[in-house]
Amino acid sequence: MSTGTEAPPSFEPNSISLVSVEDSKISSISLYSSRAEITRIFRFSVKIGLNQVNINGLPNVLDQASLRVEGTGDATIHDVTISSIPPPEKPTTSPKLEELLRQKKATEQSIDRCSLAINSLQTYLGTLNVKDVAVSEVANIVKTYQKTGEELDNQINKLRDQLEKTDAQINTERKNLTGPTENQDLMMKVAVGVFASEEGEVEFRLIYAVHRASWQALYDVRVDVHSKEKPVELTYKASITQSTGEDWKDIDLTLETAEPTFGVDIPRLFPWTISAYRPTLGGFKKRSVAVPLVATRALASAALLGGPAGGSSDIEFRSEMRQQEAFVNSKGNITATFGVPGKINIPSDGATHNVTIIKLNLEATMHWVTVPKQEAKTHLSAKIKNASDYTFLAGQASIYVNGSFIARIGIPPVSPEESFECPLGLDSSVRVTYHPRTRKTSRSGFYSKITTQVYTQHITVNNTKTTAVNDLKVTDQFPVSDDSTVTVKQLNPGLPNVNKELMPGEIKIPEPLKVSPGVFAQWSGADEPDINVELLGRDGKFDWICSVPPQGKIDLLLQYEVISPSRAEITGL
Incomplete structure (x- = not known):
């Protein structure tokens, strides 16, 4: 047995300095709507015992609470700290720079003296007088x-050339003093204490979240109205922006986010009420007509990143775990995860970079909507079914109909197998004429005089297409009285009074009323999925659902009567 003694192990930590952008590679990025989660891989050798690993050049926009350190190897992480890197002190002058500055000053003074001499010579020449100078001497003077x-x-030109060279030498010397310009956006530092039981190579995975990175969904929707099978080609894109200070080079990118809903710009009918003037001591009192404000709703949510704080201790390295590879993981109509195919590059320039996620051919049904009381125009719309595994996030879409750009609209969040409305602009081939309204007045009664006014409104729809328009919705309204002395009777179309015909507790949606061949009438909202039957028809709004043959024409009739006291002046009509 040997009686010699072995040298005790050193307790001085082995220092390892790494620069993030030079000594590591970004393995993956999960990009959210307002920030990104980045995974960087470091490989380096450690010695037995304590190793102090300093990683410099991390982004200033790093979320410190999100920092995590993982890895593989026979070692244990003892502590993780994060801090900012103070700017280094750099010399501002040198003997060479001072000598160059003196040369520059001397050259500038020489130029000033030459300029002064030229000015003096010109002044002298200007003071000569013919009385003092003989003619024979003029030539010699000139x-x-x-x-x-x-x-x-x-001499001045030479001095200026010399000054130019001196300025260039001064700039070069100042750059040599300050050294290369550092990226001021990468001034964070992470220090990790690692205790290794044996010498060898280990792998670090540094995972952190950064701000100033985002993406939005964009779409190109191309519609062929003449195609009967899958008339919609939808290109799903991602618009990516980042200015984190780090360039994302040759990376695997995953997109995750949630976006708000949108509204469709089709004219709306507001409540239409009428009332009568009532005489008062000061004259007539006019009852006001209330017009409610229309409120829009916006759904907004954000996907959150998280992770343990940086000061964890005794975190053991774990073996590399395989992750389930999923190109698309749809989680509903709010959040979704997409794996962008291939490797991509996104520099830290704050510019917009578009990548294509997928191109889809989708089914759609066309329908037309017109509100001729507001505008005699016909809107074309498509109900598109998302028959894919992708969740459509809310975003802007460029709409093309038969190859022509129509509009830029918003698309709502749409889950797989869900449908959404896509406005396709105006269809000038479906022409609507809202004829002038006519009125007939009659009076009756012996003691209590009553005035009855019958109003008639004609609407003509002309289909100039060579194909039928099978789903045209024409929206109009009856006036609604908010005065007990004024009665409105709906004559045509004779839609049922839902509120009176329903039994207590009964919920029944009335069937559409057939008006003429290919024309049905219903209360507005009767075909909506979340209809409130008790309110159906209360606002007087209704729809004609029409099928118009090729090169065909239909006539629609709206008729109602207003009954009021003889001397009452009706307002709102």
């Missing part, structure tokens, strides 16, 4: 002036 001026000009 020749001497030209020669002296030329010599001074040449």
Whole structure:
């Protein structure tokens, strides 16, 4: 047995310095709507015992609470700390720089002296008088002036060239003093204490979240209205922006986010009420017509990143775990995860970079909507079914109909197998005429005089297409009285009074009323999925659902009567 003693192990930590952008590679990025989660891989050798690993050059926009350190190897992480890197002190002058500055000053003074000499020569020439100078001497004076001026000009040009060279040398010397310009956006530092039981190579995975990175969904929707099978080609894109200070080079990118809903710009009918003037001591009192405000709703949510704080201790390295590979993981109509195919590059320039996620051919049904009381125009719309595994996030879409750009609209969040409305602009081939309204007035009664006014409104729809328009919705309304002395009777179309015909507790949606061949009438909202039957028809709004043959025409009739006291002046009509 040997009786010799072995040297005790050293307790001085082994220092390892790494620069993030030079000594590691980004393995993956999960990009959210307002920030990104980045995974960086470091590989380096450690010695037995304590190793102090310093990683410099991390982004200033790093979320410190999100920092995690993982890895593989026979070692244990003892502590993780994060801090900012103070700017290094750099010299501002040197003997060479001071000498160059002196040369520059001397050259500038020489240029000033030459300029002053030229000015003095010109002043002298200007003071000569014919009485003092003989004619025979004028030629010699002019020749001497030209020669002296030329010599001074040449001297000034040489001095200016010399000044230019000196300025260039000064700039070079100042750059040598300050050294290369550092990226001021990468001034964070992470220190990790690692205790290794044996010497060898280990792998670090540094995972952290950064701000100033985002993406939005974009779409190109191309519709062929003449195609009967899958008339919609939808290109799903991602618009990516980042200015984190790190360039994302040759990375695997995963997109995750949630976006708000949108509204469709089709004219709306507001409540239409009528009432009567009532005489008062001060004259007539006019009852006001209330027009409610229309409120829009916006759904907004954000996907959150999280992770343990940086000061964890005794975190053991774990073996590398295989992750389930999923190109698309749809989680509903709010959140979704997409794996962008291939490797991509996104520099830290704050510019917009578009990548294509997928192109889809989708089924759609076309329908037309017109509100001729507001505008005699016909809107074309498509109900598109998302028959894919992708969740559509809310985003802007460029709409093309038969190859022509129509509009830029918003698309709502749409889950797989869900449908959404896509406005396709105006269809000028379906022409609507809202004829002038007519009125007939009659009076009756012996003691209590009553005035009855019958209003008639004609609407003509002309289909100039060579194909039928099978789903045209024409929206109009009856007036609604909020005065007990004024009665409105709906004559045509004779839609049922839902509120009176329903039994207590009964919920029944009335069937559409057939008006004429290919024309049905119903209360507005009767075909909506979340209809409130008790409110159906209460606002007087209704729809004609029409099928118009090719090159065909249909006539629609709206008729109602208003009954009021003879001397009442009706407002709102």
